[in-house]
Amino acid sequence: MKYPAMRLIVTAAQMQALDRRTIEEAGVPGTMLMERAGAGVVTSLEQQLGPLRGKLITILCGKGNNGGDGFVVARLLHKQRAKVHVFTLAPAADLSRDAARMYRQLIRTAGKAIVKPFSSTSQLQTILSDSDAIIDALLGTGLATPVTGRYAEAIDGINQAQRLTVAVDLPSGIHADTGAVLGRAVKADLTVTFGLPKLGLFQNQGIDHAGRVEIVDIGIPPAYVDAVESRIRLITAPFVRTVVPPRRLSSHKGTFGHAGIIAGSVGKTGAAAMAAQAALRIGAGLVTVAIPASVNDVLEAKLLEVMTIPMPETTARTLSRAALDRLKDFINTRTAVAIGPGLSTHPETVALVQALVRQLDRPSVLDADALNALAGRAALLAECAIPPILTPHPGEMARLVTKSSAQSVNEDRIGTATRFAQAHRCYLVLKGARTVIAGPDGMAAICPTGNPGMATAGTGDVLTGMITGLLAQGVASWEAACAATYVHGLAGDLAAETIGQTSLIARDIIDHIPYALTNIGSA
Numbered sequence: 001m002k003y004p005a006m007r008l009i010v011t012a013a014q015m016q017a018l019d020r021r022t023i024e025e026a027g028v029p030g031t032m033l034m035e036r037a038g039a040g041v042v043t044s045l046e047q048q049l050g051p052l053r054g055k056l057i058t059i060l061c062g063k064g065n066n067g068g069d070g071f072v073v074a075r076l077l078h079k080q081r082a083k084v085h086v087f088t089l090a091p092a093a094d095l096s097r098d099a100a101r102m103y104r105q106l107i108r109t110a111g112k113a114i115v116k117p118f119s120s121t122s123q124l125q126t127i128l129s130d131s132d133a134i135i136d137a138l139l140g141t142g143l144a145t146p147v148t149g150r151y152a153e154a155i156d157g158i159n160q161a162q163r164l165t166v167a168v169d170l171p172s173g174i175h176a177d178t179g180a181v182l183g184r185a186v187k188a189d190l191t192v193t194f195g196l197p198k199l200g201l202f203q204n205q206g207i208d209h210a211g212r213v214e215i216v217d218i219g220i221p222p223a224y225v226d227a228v229e230s231r232i233r234l235i236t237a238p239f240v241r242t243v244v245p246p247r248r249l250s251s252h253k254g255t256f257g258h259a260g261i262i263a264g265s266v267g268k269t270g271a272a273a274m275a276a277q278a279a280l281r282i283g284a285g286l287v288t289v290a291i292p293a294s295v296n297d298v299l300e301a302k303l304l305e306v307m308t309i310p311m312p313e314t315t316a317r318t319l320s321r322a323a324l325d326r327l328k329d330f331i332n333t334r335t336a337v338a339i340g341p342g343l344s345t346h347p348e349t350v351a352l353v354q355a356l357v358r359q360l361d362r363p364s365v366l367d368a369d370a371l372n373a374l375a376g377r378a379a380l381l382a383e384c385a386i387p388p389i390l391t392p393h394p395g396e397m398a399r400l401v402t403k404s405s406a407q408s409v410n411e412d413r414i415g416t417a418t419r420f421a422q423a424h425r426c427y428l429v430l431k432g433a434r435t436v437i438a439g440p441d442g443m444a445a446i447c448p449t450g451n452p453g454m455a456t457a458g459t460g461d462v463l464t465g466m467i468t469g470l471l472a473q474g475v476a477s478w479e480a481a482c483a484a485t486y487v488h489g490l491a492g493d494l495a496a497e498t499i500g501q502t503s504l505i506a507r508d509i510i511d512h513i514p515y516a517l518t519n520i521g522s523a
């Protein structure tokens with residue numbers, strides 16, 4: 001089944017090339033792109049603030065086309081009778097050609113008084129703190145050097161005002177490709193980005209500075225987008241909607257597969273329970289957990305719809321090597337399996353996992369203690385008949401690549417994930433803020449959903465169950481990893497909306513899976 005392509009994520013250079021092609025080959029004037037960009041910002045602002053008439057909006061414009069977008073926003077807001085103040089960081093003579101055009105159009109429409117030269121933060125501190133919204137149109141993809149001087153002052157003024165801040169295309173000061181802060185950067189609540197999302201919005205400090213990201217279509221011809229050599233995608237709801245299998249009247253339990261979860265040990269039955277429930281919640285027909293015999297009854301007490309199979313265990317009440325043959329049969333009678341949640345790192349269990357990984361001949365997820373069993377032994381993955389899906393958090397990833405720390409993994413999340421996935425012919429879900437999914441073909445996808453409230457015990461077990469639940473329904477590994485991660489993060493966002501981020505715990509994500517699926521249109 002062909003899934004609709006996800007959105008490409010691009011670098012500044014790729015975006016500028018697309019702009020140039022659209023202007024020079026498709027004959028769309030740059031000012032037309034700017035007009036559409038500005039209109040997109042105003043639409044987002046209306047969604048955020050409601051009717052704009054009478055609202056006080058302060059716009060800070062740089063000298064380039066990002067500033068030009070700001071002049072368009074000012075003119076459109078003025079037409080909607082908002083109270084608009086525009087401060088420019090450059091005299092009209094220094095403006096780029098298109099920005100100068102939009103500047104002239106603005107003062108023709110609204111009069112010269114609407115625009116004042118920015119001189120110092122003190123000059124506009126009162127206006128900023130009284131604003132209903134501040135529009136950051138200082139710098140976009142043209143940022144080339146660390147921000148200093150008046151641009152730095154303007155950025156500090158915006159951040160100190162603590163008002164709703166909307167960034168035009170990129171938060172000024174954030175590098176479009178790396179997400180690094182160059183000197184200073186605007187901390188936006190919302191970034192309205194044009195054409196295609198820029199990589200820097202989903203990496204490093206760009207994540208926190210961008211806030212919510214909205215993408216505005218400004219009419220870049222789709223054929224030009226298809227020709228872009230980007231290997232990084234943004235997971236979107238329309239993509240996920242097509243991945244979650246439809247329910248036909250003739251469906252029955254078997255239609256939606258049988259997920260096997262090899263998990264649990266004494267004191268860690270919750271991980272097994274949460275993975276199993278999550279697999280059911282995302283639509284698996286049947287779910288069975290293989291668990292050490294002495295904690296089987298504990299697990300049964302927690303679950304209704306999930307079946308369990310008690311397995312041979314060590315004296316430490318973890319799965320023992322004696323379980324190998326029965327686990328092979330267990331795997332052979334399931335459509336997809338997960339290995340890892342709560343297994344423990346008991347040496348015998350580690351040896352068992354390493355033996356099982358060699359046997360994997362069906363869609364599978366390796367998580368948590370299964371990843372710990374692979375630390376320094378990633379070569380074992382080459383023996384899997386089908387590329388498995390690994391779901392490490394940065395610490396587990398560091399142990400897998402045995403050369404780095406979680407911190408250095410996070411310094412190059414996309415590179416680390418794609419290199420490992422290609423080298424070991426697997427799928428890799430590198431968890432964390434804006435989870436990265438990488439495939440054996442070098443493709444990468446970034447998940448825009450999720451929030452810091454999800455940094456709590458057991459959320460990884462839930463994700464493992466959700467991926468396995470989609471695999472059990474026959475969804476291919478790449479699509480299952482991307483879609484489950486998106487739904488997992490959206491469920492966490494919906495949960496945080498009702499109970500906040502601090503109190504959010506893993507079971508809230510499970511409970512909100514149905515609402516996430518409804519929100520996407522896949523319920």
Ligand SMILES: NC(=O)C1=CN([C@@H]2O[C@H](COP(=O)(O)OP(=O)(O)OC[C@H]3O[C@@H](n4cnc5c(N)ncnc54)[C@H](O)[C@@H]3O)[C@@H](O)[C@H]2O)[C@H](O)CC1
Nearest residue numbers: 033064065066139140141142143144145146147169194195
């Ligand atoms: N399809 C699109 O994405 C569209 C984007 N548009 C907007 O255009 C900007 C890019 O415009 P550009 O003129 O290339 O650069 P900027 O406006 O981002 O930068 C202005 C100017 O600032 C100078 N500069 C660079 N670094 C610094 C610094 N540290 N301090 C001060 N000044 C700096 C440099 O000379 C730049 O030229 C894009 O982001 C969109 O907002 C189109 O309007 C619509 C289509």
Ligand SMILES: [K+]
Nearest residue numbers: 136139170172
């Ligand atoms: K900006």
